[in-house]
Amino acid sequence: GQRVEIIGSVTPGGHKGKKGQITRFVDAENPEVRLDDGQTASFYKVDVRALPEAAAQNSATQQLLGTGPKAAVALKVGQRVEIIGSLTPGGHKGKKGQITRFVDAENPEVKLDDGQLSSFYKADVQALPEAAKPAALKVGQRVEIIGSVTPGGHKGKKGQITRFVDAENPEVRLDDGNVASFYKVDVQALPEVSAAPTPMPTVAAQAAKSTALKVGQRVEIVGSLTPGGHKGKKGTVTRFVDAENPEVRMDDGLTASFYKADVQALPEAPAPPTPTAPGVPLPPPGAAKPPAALQVGQRVEIVGSLTPGGHKGKKGQIIRFVDAENPEVRLDDGLTASFYKADVQALPEAPKTVALKVGQRVEIVGTLTPGGHKGKKGEITRFVDAENPEVRLDSGQTASFYKADVRSLPEAPKSGALKEGQRVEIVGSLTPGGHKGKRGQITRFVDAENPEVRLDDGTIASFYKVDVQALPEVAKVVELKVGQRVEIIGSVTPGGHKGKKGQITRFVDAENPEVRLDDGQTASFYKVDVRALPEAAAQNSATQQLLGTGPKAAVALKVGQRVEIIGSLTPGGHKGKKGQITRFVDAENPEVKLDDGQLSSFYKADVQALPEAAKPAALKVGQRVEIIGSVTPGGHKGK
Numbered sequence: 001g002q003r004v005e006i007i008g009s010v011t012p013g014g015h016k017g018k019k020g021q022i023t024r025f026v027d028a029e030n031p032e033v034r035l036d037d038g039q040t041a042s043f044y045k046v047d048v049r050a051l052p053e054a055a056a057q058n059s060a061t062q063q064l065l066g067t068g069p070k071a072a073v074a075l076k077v078g079q080r081v082e083i084i085g086s087l088t089p090g091g092h093k094g095k096k097g098q099i100t101r102f103v104d105a106e107n108p109e110v111k112l113d114d115g116q117l118s119s120f121y122k123a124d125v126q127a128l129p130e131a132a133k134p135a136a137l138k139v140g141q142r143v144e145i146i147g148s149v150t151p152g153g154h155k156g157k158k159g160q161i162t163r164f165v166d167a168e169n170p171e172v173r174l175d176d177g178n179v180a181s182f183y184k185v186d187v188q189a190l191p192e193v194s195a196a197p198t199p200m201p202t203v204a205a206q207a208a209k210s211t212a213l214k215v216g217q218r219v220e221i222v223g224s225l226t227p228g229g230h231k232g233k234k235g236t237v238t239r240f241v242d243a244e245n246p247e248v249r250m251d252d253g254l255t256a257s258f259y260k261a262d263v264q265a266l267p268e269a270p271a272p273p274t275p276t277a278p279g280v281p282l283p284p285p286g287a288a289k290p291p292a293a294l295q296v297g298q299r300v301e302i303v304g305s306l307t308p309g310g311h312k313g314k315k316g317q318i319i320r321f322v323d324a325e326n327p328e329v330r331l332d333d334g335l336t337a338s339f340y341k342a343d344v345q346a347l348p349e350a351p352k353t354v355a356l357k358v359g360q361r362v363e364i365v366g367t368l369t370p371g372g373h374k375g376k377k378g379e380i381t382r383f384v385d386a387e388n389p390e391v392r393l394d395s396g397q398t399a400s401f402y403k404a405d406v407r408s409l410p411e412a413p414k415s416g417a418l419k420e421g422q423r424v425e426i427v428g429s430l431t432p433g434g435h436k437g438k439r440g441q442i443t444r445f446v447d448a449e450n451p452e453v454r455l456d457d458g459t460i461a462s463f464y465k466v467d468v469q470a471l472p473e474v475a476k477v478v479e480l481k482v483g484q485r486v487e488i489i490g491s492v493t494p495g496g497h498k499g500k501k502g503q504i505t506r507f508v509d510a511e512n513p514e515v516r517l518d519d520g521q522t523a524s525f526y527k528v529d530v531r532a533l534p535e536a537a538a539q540n541s542a543t544q545q546l547l548g549t550g551p552k553a554a555v556a557l558k559v560g561q562r563v564e565i566i567g568s569l570t571p572g573g574h575k576g577k578k579g580q581i582t583r584f585v586d587a588e589n590p591e592v593k594l595d596d597g598q599l600s601s602f603y604k605a606d607v608q609a610l611p612e613a614a615k616p617a618a619l620k621v622g623q624r625v626e627i628i629g630s631v632t633p634g635g636h637k638g639k
Helices: 059-065 203-210 541-547
Strands: 003-006 019-025 031-035 040-042 048-050 080-083 096-102 108-112 117-119 125-127 142-145 158-164 170-174 179-181 187-189 218-221 234-240 246-250 255-257 263-265 299-302 315-321 327-331 336-338 344-346 361-364 377-383 389-393 398-400 406-408 423-426 439-445 451-455 460-462 468-470 485-488 501-507 513-517 522-524 530-532 562-565 578-584 590-594 599-601 607-609
Touching (some): 003 031, 299 327, 361 389, 485 513
Antiparallel strands (some): 080 096, 234 246, 299 315, 299 344, 423 468, 485 501, 562 607, 590 599
16 A cells, blocks of 8 residues: 555566555565556565655545545445545546445445446545435335345335345335345335325224224225225235235235225124024034134135135145134145135045155155146155155156145165265166166265266266165275376266376365366366376376476475476476566465566476575665676666
8 A cells, every 4th residue: 555666676677766556465575566657566675665655645645545634434335435546447436336245354346336346445445425324114114226236227116115034134015016125225215105184984984994904804905005006906814914014815816915004994794694594404414513623734625605706615725824713725726715714614534644754755646736746656855844745756857745645655675875976886767767787976965865976977867865876985095185196087077087197286175176187178176086196106207397306306486586497287388488486376386477578377396496696795775786697687787
């Protein structure tokens, strides 16, 4: 962040006399400077002099560094900001936007008002004054989308909060029918509508309106606060979206959430007539008594008509309860509807099957579940709720079934324990695909016991455990390390590299290496595909030179050191060139400025330190010197 002037020429490039700002340090003491002409370069510390900090700062520098009158307050996610500097490339100075996250401890990512998303140096960003905070949001509230941190282009739309996806960010049902989750900062509450004056209600209407709403109640839509033009329609309350606003299934089949003020309870239907009422026949002798309490999964018959829709006489299965007593039923014709308890009668229960479990072989024996799967067989992969399983059929389809449709098959004998990376043979045919007799390697488990196998022919498939038999393990390979010569011996990793050789350049995680193959390709491999080649005895002179273990093994490298490129692991054909280390791109691999002017990063194994010249007397700033060599390009010897 410091303003500096380039006062020396040890660093090549002819930047002496230029000014700029330090952006970072390439090592313990040598800085990278963004010059005022827009160039960025790394400099030796002796070439750089700090400019006075406070007194000499002009207004532009003050604004850039945040030390002047416009110094920004602490930044935070969601804050509106202005780009006031140019340290960050891209020409965004003067633009405004909103912070979406921090890419590190202090530098923010900003979604600009022109739609671009970019990361900025903290010094380039200034917080804008915060707008007055909106009132706390709540479910049912009418809101307007005022920001664009949330993608989708909804700015300017209005809608209603239906729920909160976390502690502060709401889900909004927009007036155009879309439902989306929004960042809190994008949402502004609209003024609440005052109750509109209404004509004096009748005595009956007053009585109906005073009744608290409840699930299953017949209601009429009497207001227009809720968008959609439903005023005058009738329906039944199915649930409450919050403490007071109901969801209503209307008689035209639509289901929508309404403000409580838009909904008026209708007088309840009179109790069904007793069997002794005139004109109503008595039940036949021996008729069954009303069933016990209803429960989820129970087979039922619709025996009444209080619920609209003309379902009387149909049969189905209870899938849930919309409130304490009224069930939702999936009818055998495929329709799903909510019913008043009085319309529903339990059917005699079928004999219970044995308990189902994940991995069990089953047969589909019923037709409650649509799709025509009766008679098919498969395996339970998981449970979609407490009792209804998802089954992978032998035809390859996966579907969820009602428990009543599923019967367990006798279990096959259990095989030995399997594990990831194990070589296996397919010994059974329960899994479709005709893979019996093939071999491969386990890559993962799709559930508690059934593995996914990468076959030696390149196919990847999931298998039932009973179809898979472990092969004897081969002797373990020696531990792998960076720089090691290896051979690709497996094909779990795609790409057809089996049989190729190369050298490990790095590890992509705790155990899986990246290998530069001898054909020039670089790829990441699963550890099980890679075998180390013998290190010492089998190394020829080329390998010794490549790994730095032969007679030319290099001493420790450091910034500023003269080096020669002695290997070809790094692409570019630089072998035999000389240059100077400018920095390290990681813990051991250097960046070298070659004597031909090119700047490139090299694998450590490709770089050998040159003998150091006899050290001159200690140099210091201001000292008179003579240029006596030509290691530094530019033809300055003798000056």
